[in-house]
Amino acid sequence: MTRIKLPTVYRVYAGDNRSVEIEAGDVGKLLDALTQQYPDLKPHLFDNDGELLSFVNVFVNDDNIRDLDGNATELGERDEVFLVPAMAGG
Amino acid sequence: MPPTPLTDEERAVYEWQMWVPDFGESGQEKLKNASVMVSRVGGVGSVVAYELAAAGVGKLVLAHAGNIKPSDLNRQLLMTHDCLGKPRIDSIKRRLLDLNPRLEIVAVGENVSESNAAGLVEQCDLIVDCAPLFPERFAMNRQAVLQNKPLVECAMYELEAHITTVVPGKSPCLQCIWPENPPTWKRQFPVFGAVSGTVACMGAIEAIKLISNIGDPLTGRLVRMDLRDMDFKTMKVTRRKDCPVCGSMGEKS
Numbered sequence: 001m002t003r004i005k006l007p008t009v010y011r012v013y014a015g016d017n018r019s020v021e022i023e024a025g026d027v028g029k030l031l032d033a034l035t036q037q038y039p040d041l042k043p044h045l046f047d048n049d050g051e052l053l054s055f056v057n058v059f060v061n062d063d064n065i066r067d068l069d070g071n072a073t074e075l076g077e078r079d080e081v082f083l084v085p086a087m088a089g090g
Numbered sequence: 091m092p093p094t095p096l097t098d099e100e101r102a103v104y105e106w107q108m109w110v111p112d113f114g115e116s117g118q119e120k121l122k123n124a125s126v127m128v129s130r131v132g133g134v135g136s137v138v139a140y141e142l143a144a145a146g147v148g149k150l151v152l153a154h155a156g157n158i159k160p161s162d163l164n165r166q167l168l169m170t171h172d173c174l175g176k177p178r179i180d181s182i183k184r185r186l187l188d189l190n191p192r193l194e195i196v197a198v199g200e201n202v203s204e205s206n207a208a209g210l211v212e213q214c215d216l217i218v219d220c221a222p223l224f225p226e227r228f229a230m231n232r233q234a235v236l237q238n239k240p241l242v243e244c245a246m247y248e249l250e251a252h253i254t255t256v257v258p259g260k261s262p263c264l265q266c267i268w269p270e271n272p273p274t275w276k277r278q279f280p281v282f283g284a285v286s287g288t289v290a291c292m293g294a295i296e297a298i299k300l301i302s303n304i305g306d307p308l309t310g311r312l313v314r315m316d317l318r319d320m321d322f323k324t325m326k327v328t329r330r331k332d333c334p335v336c337g338s339m340g341e342k343s
């Protein structure tokens with residue numbers, strides 16, 4: 001199982017969970033499974049063409065998937081995935 | 091221009107921080123001769139400015155519009171109850187000078203925008219951005235890159251916060267990390283002063299480190315913290331070749 005840590009703004013769309021555990025082989029499959037489980041989350045992660053929104057970063061452990069293999073980034077048992085959308089509170 | 095040396099009064103005030111061995115009197119002299127811009131002096135920016143004033147930064151350039159409201163007082167620690175309804179920037183200036191009368195302050199009673207950002211950034215060596223709206227942050231980021239000045243980005247929401255440091259040409263800028271803002275972002279957000287103050291103190295020590303050249307700044311690293319469970323994570327962030335702001339800058343070593 002891979003643990004996905006959700007930012008505060010998304011928890012309301014994901015059953016108020018701070019993190020969710022999902023079994024998936026890569027990041028694309030993981031995000032598919034996550035948004036199937038919590039459909040309200042989908043418009044906050046993907047645009048109408050299914051592309052990840054520009055203001056959301058996805059990290060596997062400390063690396064951005066942009067610097068890895070994007071959606072094809074493989075996931076292991078101990079990996080943690082972080083969704084990190086922009087925030088500006090001051 | 092040679093740096094202005096410390097006075098005996100300053101040596102007395104900053105004695106305990108000059109005991110930090112790699113900082114010392116030369117670090118204090120660097121702070122005295124430095125100028126830091128704080129964009130919005132609210133929940134985060136009040137504490138950044140207060141810590142920098144306490145540490146002996148010579149000059150602060152401060153931008154913040156509006157009058158003090160009751161709802162400022164849970165976190166905007168430079169605003170006081172007796173000044174409700176009066177300009178925030180006056181309260182900010184008064185409270186900072188109460189703490190450090192040697193401080194030089196450029197106080198602007200407006201928020202940062204595309205039209206004033208260039209002139210404000212020209213007056214400082216380094217920026218700490220604490221603005222609650224993306225257009226203000228993007229205007230600051232663009233000017234920091236154009237004028238090649240370090241920018242510390244502190245942001246929070248509810249019990250969560252982010253901090254990273256931009257050194258133009260060397261590390262990703264704000265828009266390398268987030269090219270666009272979430273369309274749902276609102277000016278009003280849930281906040282405890284203890285959360286805005288936490289990331290503010292981190293921003294202040296980043297500024298102090300950058301000016302005095304101690305430690306390792308958060309360049310190319312983003313710290314994401316959730317104080318709800320005290321979960322801290324440092325992530326690597328990288329430049330985008332196609333970044334509309336800094337993409338055309340070469341790589342600096």
Ligand SMILES: [Zn+2]
Pocket residue numbers: 262263264265266267329330333334335336337
């Ligand atoms: Zn950039």
